[in-house]
Amino acid sequence: MSLVELHGVTKHVRLPDDTRLDILRGVDLEVGSGDHVAIVGRSGSGKSTLLNILGMLDLPSSGSVAFRGHPIVQESGRRMRRGTLDRLRGREVGFVFQQFNLLPGRSATDNVAMPLGYATGRQFWRRRRLAEEMLDRVGLSHRLESPPEQLSGGEQQRVAIARALVRRPALILADEPTGALDVDTGEAVMSLLDEVASETEAALVTITHDLHVAARARRHYRLEAGVLTEVDLDAASRATALGAVTAAAHARAEAPE
Numbered sequence: 001m002s003l004v005e006l007h008g009v010t011k012h013v014r015l016p017d018d019t020r021l022d023i024l025r026g027v028d029l030e031v032g033s034g035d036h037v038a039i040v041g042r043s044g045s046g047k048s049t050l051l052n053i054l055g056m057l058d059l060p061s062s063g064s065v066a067f068r069g070h071p072i073v074q075e076s077g078r079r080m081r082r083g084t085l086d087r088l089r090g091r092e093v094g095f096v097f098q099q100f101n102l103l104p105g106r107s108a109t110d111n112v113a114m115p116l117g118y119a120t121g122r123q124f125w126r127r128r129r130l131a132e133e134m135l136d137r138v139g140l141s142h143r144l145e146s147p148p149e150q151l152s153g154g155e156q157q158r159v160a161i162a163r164a165l166v167r168r169p170a171l172i173l174a175d176e177p178t179g180a181l182d183v184d185t186g187e188a189v190m191s192l193l194d195e196v197a198s199e200t201e202a203a204l205v206t207i208t209h210d211l212h213v214a215a216r217a218r219r220h221y222r223l224e225a226g227v228l229t230e231v232d233l234d235a236a237s238r239a240t241a242l243g244a245v246t247a248a249a250h251a252r253a254e255a256p257e
């Protein structure tokens with residue numbers, strides 16, 4: 001059974017001049033446990049909107065969404081109750097964003113423990129310990145008390161990854177996770193995200209402009225003007241995507257200041 005399943009999903013909004021903007025047009029997508037899916041597309045093609053629907057932060061205008069076979073929204077427009085949906089999202093989905101979205105002035109441990117503030121039982125009572133273990137897993141056991149402003153971009157994204165994973169979500173949604181990082185740091189962060197996702201058999205959906213980041217995924221989709229199509233990034237083009245970025249990184253490293 002798929003973890004998350006979208007069928008015929010559309011999303012439109014009314015603009016101030018009363019015209020209708022179609023953001024997503026008939027999107028079908030199934031993501032299973034342990035899957036790694038990349039979605040590439042130009043700015044404005046609807047990637048963030050699609051990610052928000054996958055993460056149950058937003059609902060489609062029409063079509064259906066199901067999570068572990070439970071209907072979130074059905075063809076008929078019938079929706080899961082708001083409270084049930086919020087609990088499901090909190091337990092099952094972890095988000096990683098381009099801009100990290102950490103709370104300034106709060107330690108790395110506080111930031112990572114934050115989602116456990118909504119947990120129950122053992123997870124709630126052990127939240128600081130679980131946060132420290134997760135920070136250790138992402139290589140930051142020496143930075144437990146540091147606030148984001150004292151961390152590098154790569155370290156901040158590691159904290160954000162630890163926060164996304166601390167509840168062991170079944171689905172991790174990453175929106176341009178390397179967008180604010182240099183090539184090498186981005187590379188290290190993606191390896192870590194891949195590793196921790198596969199350790200817990202979580203599904204990972206990454207949206208990115210970067211072919212190199214996309215090439216890491218098992219399945220690839222392109223979003224163009226709201227239409228999603230699967231692309232067959234074969235071994236050769238994967239190698240080219242990886243090679244091109246590696247070459248560019250080396251060229252930059254060797255270029256005189």
Ligand SMILES: Nc1ncnc2c1ncn2[C@@H]1O[C@H](COP(=O)(O)OP(=O)(O)OP(=O)(O)O)[C@@H](O)[C@H]1O
Pocket residue numbers: 013015021023041042043044045046047048049050
């Ligand atoms: N609530 C809204 N009201 C009006 N327009 C919207 C709304 N949400 C999204 N849009 C528009 O829909 C289009 C798709 O937005 P979305 O953020 O999903 O694109 P994206 O592919 O993630 O872009 P980027 O890569 O630049 O982040 C954009 O043109 C955006 O301006």
